[in-house]
Amino acid sequence: MSKKILTVDDDPDIIVFVKTVLEENGYEPLIARNGESGLIMARAEKPSLILLDVLMPKQSGIRMYRELKSDPELKDIPVIILSGIAKRTFLRSQEALTEFGDEPVPDPSAYIEKPVDPGELAETIARFVK
Amino acid sequence: MNTKKLLFVTQFEELWFDALQSLMDLRKAGFNHVVFLHVIERDKVAMRRGKGYLKDEEVKLREIANVRFIDWAESLFEQGMEVGAYIVVGNVLPKIVSTVEEEKVDLVVTGRHKRGKIQELYAGSETVEILRRTSTPVLVYKYMLPSGKINEKPFEQPLIALDWSDSTDRIVSYMLNFKEIIRKVVVVHVASDKELKGPSAMEIQAIRKANRQKLEEVCERFQKEGIDAEPHLYIGSTCEQLEKAAQEREVTMIVAGATGQSKLKEFFLGNVARNLAENSAFPTLLIPVQMKA
Numbered sequence: 001m002s003k004k005i006l007t008v009d010d011d012p013d014i015i016v017f018v019k020t021v022l023e024e025n026g027y028e029p030l031i032a033r034n035g036e037s038g039l040i041m042a043r044a045e046k047p048s049l050i051l052l053d054v055l056m057p058k059q060s061g062i063r064m065y066r067e068l069k070s071d072p073e074l075k076d077i078p079v080i081i082l083s084g085i086a087k088r089t090f091l092r093s094q095e096a097l098t099e100f101g102d103e104p105v106p107d108p109s110a111y112i113e114k115p116v117d118p119g120e121l122a123e124t125i126a127r128f129v130k
Numbered sequence: 131m132n133t134k135k136l137l138f139v140t141q142f143e144e145l146w147f148d149a150l151q152s153l154m155d156l157r158k159a160g161f162n163h164v165v166f167l168h169v170i171e172r173d174k175v176a177m178r179r180g181k182g183y184l185k186d187e188e189v190k191l192r193e194i195a196n197v198r199f200i201d202w203a204e205s206l207f208e209q210g211m212e213v214g215a216y217i218v219v220g221n222v223l224p225k226i227v228s229t230v231e232e233e234k235v236d237l238v239v240t241g242r243h244k245r246g247k248i249q250e251l252y253a254g255s256e257t258v259e260i261l262r263r264t265s266t267p268v269l270v271y272k273y274m275l276p277s278g279k280i281n282e283k284p285f286e287q288p289l290i291a292l293d294w295s296d297s298t299d300r301i302v303s304y305m306l307n308f309k310e311i312i313r314k315v316v317v318v319h320v321a322s323d324k325e326l327k328g329p330s331a332m333e334i335q336a337i338r339k340a341n342r343q344k345l346e347e348v349c350e351r352f353q354k355e356g357i358d359a360e361p362h363l364y365i366g367s368t369c370e371q372l373e374k375a376a377q378e379r380e381v382t383m384i385v386a387g388a389t390g391q392s393k394l395k396e397f398f399l400g401n402v403a404r405n406l407a408e409n410s411a412f413p414t415l416l417i418p419v420q421m422k423a
Contacts, residue, residue, distance in 0.1 A: 057215070059212075
């Protein structure tokens with residue numbers, strides 16, 4: 001049975017691109033368009049990996065990542081951030097939230113800044129999904 | 131304190147990142163989530179004879195807005211804020227209304243969008259329409275004050291305009307939500323000339339005294355919360371006098387209630403909220419008749 005990969009992104013072009021890469025590499029793509037529905041889907045489907053954008057409506061990838069890593073049932077799912085937001089900003093924002101009293105969270109499994117080459121995306125996913 | 135959401139509507143004309151940054155004091159009042167909205171107006175990408183729908187133009191405009199929003203979002207994320215963004219094609223007003231509903235925002239911040247008279251007759255004022263259709267307060271923001279100074283803390287010294295209608299209590303209660311960032315309020319009532327056309331000086335003095343007493347009662351509510359407050363009674367045309375009071379008292383914004391007049395009545399009789407939103411040199415915070423639950 002093919003492994004499920006959840007993509008959380010609001011950009012329709014990116015969704016088409018990622019879906020194609022995933023299907024061509026034998027994965028089953030799951031799609032959510034914001035952090036809120038991404039979290040619901042992650043809880044329901046328990047995917048093998050999550051590809052997560054940062055700047056999205058309703059709930060950003062920063063908050064969704066924090067919720068994933070604070071949930072005992074989801075915290076071990078590898079998360080690859082795929083975003084136009086710089087890695088430095090992502091890490092600093094997590095530090096800022098920790099300073100405001102939240103628990104510290106580990107760094108993401110990988111961080112890819114958009115745009116991404118299909119080969120690089122497939123290779124990065126394969127490193128975490130055996 | 132609950133996290134509150136602010137919708138920042140920008141067409142990249144009046145409102146830029148420095149304007150947004152000046153509103154970051156709102157964090158002390160619980161606003162921790164900013165949602166950006168940029169609307170690519172349909173006529174910029176609409177069907178053209180021989181060219182069809184300008185898809186390439188849409189992609190270009192989307193990417194320009196996206197680059198700006200990413201830059202702004204990075205600054206806010208690093209300050210520990212939550213940020214979201216919408217870049218959509220359509221008409222501004224319906225897109226604002228749908229985003230307010232989708233995101234359940236607590237405050238809309240927008241620039242001045244003025245419609246032509248004929249368009250207004252059919253569609254009403256854009257700001258008043260947002261108030262009417264979303265029941266959400268709207269801040270029509272102007273980053274530069276008439277004095278030429280940058281408005282670094284718009285909530286620091288607001289002028290609160292009260293007309294003693296049912297909305298008075300709601301406006302005062304709403305403004306008390308911002309007590310952490312308000313230093314002083316200037317409470318103003320404008321009495322019309324007609325109101326003072328009494329037969330004797332005594333009657334006019336009685337009207338003055340009654341208004342003054344109401345103003346002082348409102349001031350006391352702010353003072354109890356540790357906010358300095360001063361009452362002022364002006365006489366004349368409401369918008370003109372509010373503008374004059376705002377300049378004299380060096381306020382940082384004008385706050386007023388928005389009444390639910392019909393579009394036709396609003397068009398012929400005018401509407402204080404609409405006039406302030408469109409013509410005041412100061413930022414204008416308009417509080418709707420019925421607030422959302």
